Amino acid sequence: MTIKDTVRKYSQKLKYVTHIPAKEVEILIGFLLDKNNIWLHLNNNNEFEKEKELEKLVNKRATNYPLEYIIRKASFYGESFIVKEGVLIPRPETELLVENAIEILKDINGTVNVVEIGTGSGVISVILALLIDDIKIIALDINEKALELAYHNAIKHKVEDKIEFRLSNLYEKVTEDDIHMTISNPPYIANDYKLPDNVKYEPSNALFGGAIGDELLKDIIKETSIRDIEYLLCEMGYDQKKPLGEYLKTLNVKDYSFYQDYEKFDRGFTVKFKNKNK
Numbered sequence: 001m002t003i004k005d006t007v008r009k010y011s012q013k014l015k016y017v018t019h020i021p022a023k024e025v026e027i028l029i030g031f032l033l034d035k036n037n038i039w040l041h042l043n044n045n046n047e048f049e050k051e052k053e054l055e056k057l058v059n060k061r062a063t064n065y066p067l068e069y070i071i072r073k074a075s076f077y078g079e080s081f082i083v084k085e086g087v088l089i090p091r092p093e094t095e096l097l098v099e100n101a102i103e104i105l106k107d108i109n110g111t112v113n114v115v116e117i118g119t120g121s122g123v124i125s126v127i128l129a130l131l132i133d134d135i136k137i138i139a140l141d142i143n144e145k146a147l148e149l150a151y152h153n154a155i156k157h158k159v160e161d162k163i164e165f166r167l168s169n170l171y172e173k174v175t176e177d178d179i180h181m182t183i184s185n186p187p188y189i190a191n192d193y194k195l196p197d198n199v200k201y202e203p204s205n206a207l208f209g210g211a212i213g214d215e216l217l218k219d220i221i222k223e224t225s226i227r228d229i230e231y232l233l234c235e236m237g238y239d240q241k242k243p244l245g246e247y248l249k250t251l252n253v254k255d256y257s258f259y260q261d262y263e264k265f266d267r268g269f270t271v272k273f274k275n276k277n278k
Ligand SMILES: C[S@@+](CC[C@H](N)C(=O)[O-])C[C@H]1O[C@@H](n2cnc3c(N)ncnc32)[C@H](O)[C@@H]1O
Pocket: 088, 089, 090, 091, 094, 117, 118, 119, 120, 121, 122, 123, 124, 140, 141, 142, 143, 146, 168, 169, 170, 185, 186, 187, 205, 206, 207
């Protein structure tokens, strides 16, 4: 069977798990042949000789198993990252968090020191390291598998000298007192929330933030407020603006603002703390 006909045949099996079934089959074929999309389109009348392997991958994908875990990569901020099971797949809306951070960091003179809480695959820290010349990042996670993957992504993008990875529950392993900014996309879903099928293969410790969902976010806000760190930028759940806004009002905050994602859901915030020691 030709590549073109193979795509048509196997798209049928994926139409209930994705709105781009043909595109996903092409990606799987490209993965098996180690070829890019342009090559596939130029050669789509070639015989496809790996149908058995493709069938296995398509069947796996048809159970809602994420495409990114199958092909072991995901794109973020226009760059390609390694992903693997046990570590959260980066989401496009998190790019907004990075954009907000860059807006602030680009105006700081000298070396910028940043902490990332919950680095996962490392995408946030790696992009910051790629875009800000003089930066030192301490990237934290409680998941060893995530830290290992994040380190590999840092090497892949040649920024491993700018990022130090530490196994740490929140700030537990951070003793530095010259941090300008903390950035975090922490788990923020309520523990009893029933996840959609396409998320059930991702690690629960990257998703669930407590009985209500915002507990870890509040811990991060609180822990940052008692340190001499000027900025805190976090992603959050679409329904957490009100409780977090109220919580922020009880703290030593100079200014804060919330932002929305591409679908106009409330998705995160920037806090500027009153500088205590500077
Ligand atoms: C939503 S994922 C974000 C991953 C990545 N930063 C991203 O945006 O794609 C949250 C990450 O926080 C980590 N995490 C959860 N609880 C933590 C804690 N108490 N301290 C540090 N990291 C934590 C999880 O292991 C997970 O990697």
